Amino acid sequence: MPGKRRDLKRAREQLEHIIEMCEGVEAGGLDPFSVPVEELIEAIRALFHLWEEPEDLSLDARAVEGISSVIKAQSEWVRERSTRLYMDPFLVEERLSALEPETLASLFLRAWHPVVELEQMTPLSLEMALKYWSELPARGGEEAGPEELGGELMPIEGATVEEERVEEEVEALWEELKRMARGGSVPYWEFIMADTYSETVRRAYLTSFMVSYDYAKLEVDPLRQELVLRPRRKPRKRLKEKATSVVIPISYEEWASHAS
Amino acid sequence: MPARRGKAYYARKVKKAAHMLFFRRHYRPGAWGWELRKALGPDYVRVLKVLDGLLRPLDLTVKQVFELPSREVAKEVSALPEAPEGAEEQEGAGRSPDEARYYVVLRGTLEPTELKYCGWRIDDIAALAIAIGLILARGGKAPRADVEALLREKLPDWRVRAGLERFLKSGYLGEDEEGTLYLGWRTLAEVDLRALLDLLMRYELG
Numbered sequence: 001m002p003g004k005r006r007d008l009k010r011a012r013e014q015l016e017h018i019i020e021m022c023e024g025v026e027a028g029g030l031d032p033f034s035v036p037v038e039e040l041i042e043a044i045r046a047l048f049h050l051w052e053e054p055e056d057l058s059l060d061a062r063a064v065e066g067i068s069s070v071i072k073a074q075s076e077w078v079r080e081r082s083t084r085l086y087m088d089p090f091l092v093e094e095r096l097s098a099l100e101p102e103t104l105a106s107l108f109l110r111a112w113h114p115v116v117e118l119e120q121m122t123p124l125s126l127e128m129a130l131k132y133w134s135e136l137p138a139r140g141g142e143e144a145g146p147e148e149l150g151g152e153l154m155p156i157e158g159a160t161v162e163e164e165r166v167e168e169e170v171e172a173l174w175e176e177l178k179r180m181a182r183g184g185s186v187p188y189w190e191f192i193m194a195d196t197y198s199e200t201v202r203r204a205y206l207t208s209f210m211v212s213y214d215y216a217k218l219e220v221d222p223l224r225q226e227l228v229l230r231p232r233r234k235p236r237k238r239l240k241e242k243a244t245s246v247v248i249p250i251s252y253e254e255w256a257s258h259a260s
Numbered sequence: 261m262p263a264r265r266g267k268a269y270y271a272r273k274v275k276k277a278a279h280m281l282f283f284r285r286h287y288r289p290g291a292w293g294w295e296l297r298k299a300l301g302p303d304y305v306r307v308l309k310v311l312d313g314l315l316r317p318l319d320l321t322v323k324q325v326f327e328l329p330s331r332e333v334a335k336e337v338s339a340l341p342e343a344p345e346g347a348e349e350q351e352g353a354g355r356s357p358d359e360a361r362y363y364v365v366l367r368g369t370l371e372p373t374e375l376k377y378c379g380w381r382i383d384d385i386a387a388l389a390i391a392i393g394l395i396l397a398r399g400g401k402a403p404r405a406d407v408e409a410l411l412r413e414k415l416p417d418w419r420v421r422a423g424l425e426r427f428l429k430s431g432y433l434g435e436d437e438e439g440t441l442y443l444g445w446r447t448l449a450e451v452d453l454r455a456l457l458d459l460l461m462r463y464e465l466g
Contacts (some may be wrong), residue, residue, distance in 0.1 A: 108386070
């Protein structure tokens, strides 16, 4: 009797092992073709005469179901590769290594259709430039240059901001942006808007540093046609040639229209 | 009463479309669909078709590009769903034309002897083919170090570095914060990626 119990225990373990293997294939962790389906079916059949208890029969049924899922995965694998233009990444890399530069270039030329573009002024670009300049707010009053102030800039108390403090504030604002964006982006105006005009200007000022120091990206949402801020996971050093300037006027009227 | 849209109506719009697509206004050539809609009106796709017809004898065409993430592009290119023979490929099916960017590109291809007119050397083109091919093979993204290593098998070190910088600067490749390279906007606009892979796979090695 103890010998039979031992056999039963071993047989159950064998079935559980088969079920685990099949579940591994279903989860995508195992290649479906690495499972010896025929051998497993034979093993399940050989153990069948041992089962008397309903639990054992249920285990047997689960093992058969697992095998059927492996066969299904195998057939899907074959179907995918036979009905689609399947590209084997390893094969592509092998080809790239094996081909001579001249051959690679001639193959590339057969798939290359360069963009045709011209760089010069047009009536349209002139019109756009004129529109841009005419929409810029006029500079209020006459401003005295350094020359008129005797060639020296006048230091005004409180008018300078310590660099460390700006960095601290920019980082705090960056954290706030990351919280608001939740992995996405936030409309620019929504982000800088505050209860007062002066606070909004302050936030816009710090935001400009945030973008310049590359803590965040300023982009145009093509669908909504509005500026959005997208925080970076960590600030990075930006190449000088990639830098562009964006002018965003923040007049009191603009602020009021967004506040209303 | 529906507005009558005659030759003059389209001629004016086609001219404007040509200006917008040919002349580089910002750092990139071409124009977004929503920009064209704003400038040309809701029938801008029809205007572009007229322009495309006029460009045909010059071996040029208007190309619509949906700028999908690099991984998605690689997936689409490497595993093309089966289509009935003769069926026209529906690029960007289900997407609004406003979301696409439009460029004027060469309808045909260049001969190797014509490369010098574009300021490219055979080596540069080979390096670009390798970089794009490797990124596609890796599913749309590849570590810069891996691309450099493969390029060094064929080109001197200085040319590898200079080449990659040029590809990044001109928009053929992009690089993220982790130093991973992906397909840039210009590759999506200019390279028939499916054809490139097909050519690479079908070429008979000697």
